[in-house]
Amino acid sequence: MPLHTLSRRDMTRLLAVGGLGLGALPAIAGPKSVPPTQRRFLFVYCKGGWDPTFAVAPMFDSPYVDLEGVGYTETAGSLEYVASWERPAVTEFFEAWSESICLVHGIEVRAVTHGQCVQLIMTGTNDIKADDFASTLAGAQPDLLLPSLVISGPSYTTQYASGVIRVGENGQLAGLLDGSALDASDQPAPALSADAAAAIDEHVRARAEAFREAAGARGNGHRVAADLEASLDRLVEVRALGDELDLSVTDPTDAYLPVSERAMPALSCLELGLSRVAMVEHTGLLGKNWDSHANIHMQSAHFQELFSDLLVLLEELETRPGPAGGSLLDETCVVVFSEMGRAPQLNAMEGKDHWTYTSAMLLGSGVRGAAVIGGYDPGLIGEAVDFGSGEVSDTGRRITSADFGATLLALGDIDPPIGEPVTAVFED
Amino acid sequence: MLLLALACTTAEDGEVRFEVLSDARLLRRISLDVRGTLPNLAELDAVEADPSRIETYRDEWMDGPRFEDRMVDVYAEQWQTRIDLFHVFWTEYAQLDDDGPTVEYSFERSVSDEPLRLLAHIAATDAPWTDAVNADYTMANPLLEEIWPLEREPGEGWTEARYTDDRPAVGVLATNGLWWRYHSTVTNFNRARVSVVMRLLVCHDIQAQSVSFGEAPSLTEGDSLENALREEPYCVGCHSVIDPVASSLFGFWPANEHSAPEIDRYHPEREKLGEEMLGVTPAWYGTPVDGLWELGPVIAADPRYDRCAVESMASGMWRRPIDPIEDAALLDRLEEDFVENGRRVKPLIVALSDTREYRAGDLGSAADEATVEAAVPVRLLTPDQLQSALWEATGFSWRWEGYEQLRNDQYGYRLMLGGVDGVYLTRPQTRPGMTWAASAQRLAEAAAYTAAQSLGTGDGLLGEVSTGASAGDDDFDEALEDTVRRLHARRPDATERQDLAALWSLGEDPAEGWTIVVTALLRDPEFLTY
Numbered sequence: 037m038p039l040h041t042l043s044r045r046d047m048t049r050l051l052a053v054g055g056l057g058l059g060a061l062p063a064i065a066g067p068k069s070v071p072p073t074q075r076r077f078l079f080v081y082c083k084g085g086w087d088p089t090f091a092v093a094p095m096f097d098s099p100y101v102d103l104e105g106v107g108y109t110e111t112a113g114s115l116e117y118v119a120s121w122e123r124p125a126v127t128e129f130f131e132a133w134s135e136s137i138c139l140v141h142g143i144e145v146r147a148v149t150h151g152q153c154v155q156l157i158m159t160g161t162n163d164i165k166a167d168d169f170a171s172t173l174a175g176a177q178p179d180l181l182l183p184s185l186v187i188s189g190p191s192y193t194t195q196y197a198s199g200v201i202r203v204g205e206n207g208q209l210a211g212l213l214d215g216s217a218l219d220a221s222d223q224p225a226p227a228l229s230a231d232a233a234a235a236i237d238e239h240v241r242a243r244a245e246a247f248r249e250a251a252g253a254r255g256n257g258h259r260v261a262a263d264l265e266a267s268l269d270r271l272v273e274v275r276a277l278g279d280e281l282d283l284s285v286t287d288p289t290d291a292y293l294p295v296s297e298r299a300m301p302a303l304s305c306l307e308l309g310l311s312r313v314a315m316v317e318h319t320g321l322l323g324k325n326w327d328s329h330a331n332i333h334m335q336s337a338h339f340q341e342l343f344s345d346l347l348v349l350l351e352e353l354e355t356r357p358g359p360a361g362g363s364l365l366d367e368t369c370v371v372v373f374s375e376m377g378r379a380p381q382l383n384a385m386e387g388k389d390h391w392t393y394t395s396a397m398l399l400g401s402g403v404r405g406a407a408v409i410g411g412y413d414p415g416l417i418g419e420a421v422d423f424g425s426g427e428v429s430d431t432g433r434r435i436t437s438a439d440f441g442a443t444l445l446a447l448g449d450i451d452p453p454i455g456e457p458v459t460a461v462f463e464d
Numbered sequence: 465m466l467l468l469a470l471a472c473t474t475a476e477d478g479e480v481r482f483e484v485l486s487d488a489r490l491l492r493r494i495s496l497d498v499r500g501t502l503p504n505l506a507e508l509d510a511v512e513a514d515p516s517r518i519e520t521y522r523d524e525w526m527d528g529p530r531f532e533d534r535m536v537d538v539y540a541e542q543w544q545t546r547i548d549l550f551h552v553f554w555t556e557y558a559q560l561d562d563d564g565p566t567v568e569y570s571f572e573r574s575v576s577d578e579p580l581r582l583l584a585h586i587a588a589t590d591a592p593w594t595d596a597v598n599a600d601y602t603m604a605n606p607l608l609e610e611i612w613p614l615e616r617e618p619g620e621g622w623t624e625a626r627y628t629d630d631r632p633a634v635g636v637l638a639t640n641g642l643w644w645r646y647h648s649t650v651t652n653f654n655r656a657r658v659s660v661v662m663r664l665l666v667c668h669d670i671q672a673q674s675v676s677f678g679e680a681p682s683l684t685e686g687d688s689l690e691n692a693l694r695e696e697p698y699c700v701g702c703h704s705v706i707d708p709v710a711s712s713l714f715g716f717w718p719a720n721e722h723s724a725p726e727i728d729r730y731h732p733e734r735e736k737l738g739e740e741m742l743g744v745t746p747a748w749y750g751t752p753v754d755g756l757w758e759l760g761p762v763i764a765a766d767p768r769y770d771r772c773a774v775e776s777m778a779s780g781m782w783r784r785p786i787d788p789i790e791d792a793a794l795l796d797r798l799e800e801d802f803v804e805n806g807r808r809v810k811p812l813i814v815a816l817s818d819t820r821e822y823r824a825g826d827l828g829s830a831a832d833e834a835t836v837e838a839a840v841p842v843r844l845l846t847p848d849q850l851q852s853a854l855w856e857a858t859g860f861s862w863r864w865e866g867y868e869q870l871r872n873d874q875y876g877y878r879l880m881l882g883g884v885d886g887v888y889l890t891r892p893q894t895r896p897g898m899t900w901a902a903s904a905q906r907l908a909e910a911a912a913y914t915a916a917q918s919l920g921t922g923d924g925l926l927g928e929v930s931t932g933a934s935a936g937d938d939d940f941d942e943a944l945e946d947t948v949r950r951l952h953a954r955r956p957d958a959t960e961r962q963d964l965a966a967l968w969s970l971g972e973d974p975a976e977g978w979t980i981v982v983t984a985l986l987r988d989p990e991f992l993t994y
Contacts, residue, residue, distance in 0.1 A: 100686030146674040197895040212902040225913035247989040257842040267901040329649040
């Protein structure tokens with residue numbers, strides 16, 4: 037049984053047999069690094085706009101921020117976070133991983149609607165033709181088989197479309213690859229014989245080549261034709277992997293499958309060196325989404341779910357080997373983020389509305405651990421930051437979504453087209 | 465007159481920028497764009513004999529039964545109401561219980577398609593585009609009639625209908641489908657909806673405006689968001705425009721956005737709540753309106769309304785974003801023509817299909833850098849076009865458990881095949897990827913298998929092909945040529961004929977042989993692009 041088919045429940049059971057709970061795992065030292073060109077990325081996107089003050093940004097000293105009653109500031113290593121008996125997973129996570137965590141506070145996403153904010157946090161710009169940071173990182177390594185694997189969540193790309201692989205909300209790609217998708221139809225069709233399928237592949241590939249030659253060397257026709265050829269080649273190669281590559285979802289009918297299980301195919305692709313980037317969306321407890329305009333207290337449940345998932349994912353990353361020889365965590369930068377924050381004050385529905393400042397959590401390859409970059413003023417406005425030291429500074433400036441993306445691109449050895457990297461994020 | 469103007473334009477710069485498609489491929493493009501299907505052999509023959517028939521067919525097709533359905537798909541790409549989950553589930557409606565879980569998809573698409581059907585109906589019936597915001601009816605199918613407060617004209621499928629809950633007659637602005645898709649939270653007070661109305665109807669994307677709460681002094685001092693929106697000059701700049709429109713929408717403001725009775729009914733008693741809750745009287749960009757009933761006519765009279773209709777349709781038919789500077793001169797003429805023609809959609813489509821950019825099959829030798837980067841002479845078929853074209857040509861429609869698999873992402877392949885969902889992807893994919901190729905492969909195999917079942921039956925793609933025809937004989941060659949022409953609108957050369965015949969020979973029987981051949985043809989770039 038491939039390791040990635042172990043569910044979180046299986047993992048818990050296995051650990052229990054060994055007399056260990058996840059919380060008892062030893063704290064992990066900062067990861068060894070790989071050259072930026074070999075660095076991989078796992079994006080965990082929290083859909084709907086999280087409230088950092090529930091977990092990663094203690095604001096109890098502010099007179100302007102309405103806070104829950106049960107949270108309090110706690111310290112793990114040198115990091116302060118928000119603890120609560122309702123969210124034991126947050127505490128477990130910070131205790132286990134504080135030396136690896138880099139919190140980036142006060143990222144400014146200069147918009148107020150979800151669509152615009154997602155576009156900005158993913159691309160740093162309003163340009164609808166822009167490629168997102170994940171696609172760009174993957175696009176630098178086009179020879180990988182599955183450069184950017186989208187398990188779920190948003191993806192914006194124009195020039196790197198051929199390298200963005202969508203798994204499908206319920207793992208549909210697996211059915212497309214092995215042909216079982218043909219049965220999921222009111223008009224089912226039998227699979228073609230292997231010989232016929234291979235002959236068609238060859239014929240179509242030749243036709244694509246002829247199409248490219250006819251399209252010339254420039255413009256949209258050339259781009260379509262070139263991407264078509266690349267896509268067909270990829271498809272044949274991926275299919276040739278057979279059982280080595282399992283993109284199936286453990287239980288595709290479970291709409292609320294934990295991210296820790298849903299993301300396992302992504303870890304496999306990172307581990308096998310097939311992908312440079314993977315994206316998985318976290319929709320909170322029971323898929324309720326983080327957009328808490330009413331009952332902000334749902335954030336507590338969402339963070340408990342998120343950090344439970346992250347505990348499993350980080351453990352997996354640490355125990356799996358990476359393609360360059362270290363652990364997968366040594367080679368992977370984990371980026372946990374949301375498109376916006378929540379307003380400091382409760383609204384009439386006991387919820388919080390959209391806010392243009394948010395936080396992100398990075399850890400893993402290339403990231404300075406036990407670090408806090410930036411901060412918030414008492415009104416929850418992002419503070420100006422010295423990008424070199426990460427300290428709040430009157431002579432610095434606020435971190436924009438473009439700067440955040442530039443930081444990620446620099447971690448991946450890409451010169452950012454916009455924004456300025458926050459170099460304080462980088463490990464020494 | 466417009467045609468002359470466009471011809472003049474193309475003579476000046478179009479000819480050097482673009483190479484025009486062959487007549488047959490142009491016919492195919494137009495057919496896919498206005499009716500979502502492929503031209504048949506008789507139509508291809510007619511155009512081959514007389515290229516002027518292209519325009520005749522185009523006009524006939526726009527008056528035909530498939531045009532309205534096609535327009536639904538066209539507007540779906542722009543209005544993006546076809547999401548997979550609304551805030552209210554079908555289970556809220558006891559009337560639908562008897563239909564079982566397979567009604568879920570019908571419910572979702574009925575809701576999402578209500579506004580699209582109205583827009584498409586306006587286009588198909590040659591009504592003025594101003595009806596989009598002025599019509600005193602909507603469109604409904606039996607499912608919507610069963611669950612919503614409306615009376616529907618008799619008939620199958622979608623027919624005109626009128627709500628019975630005293631909502632104003634403002635076309636699409638009075639449809640549940642639009643407001644279910646673009647819902648408002650209780651505390652958002654319709655503001656997000658306003659930005660959608662502005663973007664879709666007058667092409668003003670107010671959301672694209674940069675917003676920094678750190679530049680709003682009162683917010684930095686701990687003031688509440690709601691106060692700041694009303695009093696803080698930094699916020700009022702935009703909200704002085706947004707809030708008066710939001711104020712006019714309070715008949716649709718929900719006290720609970722997750723409650724079916726709350727959101728499927730209009731609430732006339734709440735119409736004046738906006739003034740109280742937002743502190744402003746209803747208005748559209750400074751023009752006062754007495755309420756929602758007056759908003760439609762005022763929007764239709766906005767000078768940007770006509771331009772937006774033209775730009776939106778042009779962007780859809782050229783398959784690229786509009787460049788407000790590069791495209792300005794041509795759009796000016798198109799807009800002028802649109803108004804002269806009574807703001808009807810069909811003449812607009814005719815005019816757009818006459819532009820050299822629409823008819824381009826390749827770049828011209830002297831295409832400038834901007835054209836090289838922006839123009840889209842090679843287009844990928846959308847999932848909607850694949851759905852309708854394959855259904856018509858092969859009899860295959862990928863459905864499962866009630867879901868149209870090319871029109872949903874929960875279980876299906878819409879995004880994977882390059883479509884848009886309005887949430888994670890808001891613009892169609894213009895270049896193929898591996899997921900696209902994998903989806904296209906299985907779609908081709910399934911459609912080819914279905915097509916092969918029609919072999920020799922007298923009906924369908926291969927209905928006229930004799931089961932006795934085999935590679936090398938005249939019947940086979942003729943069938944092969946007809947099939948390639950039907951699917952690609954071109955004739956195969958000798959090498960391709962040989963290759964396809966070799967593929968056919970791999971089948972253990974004629975049906976399997978044709979399954980293999982048609983699969984190859986449906987995966988061919990000449991089929992998947994147009």
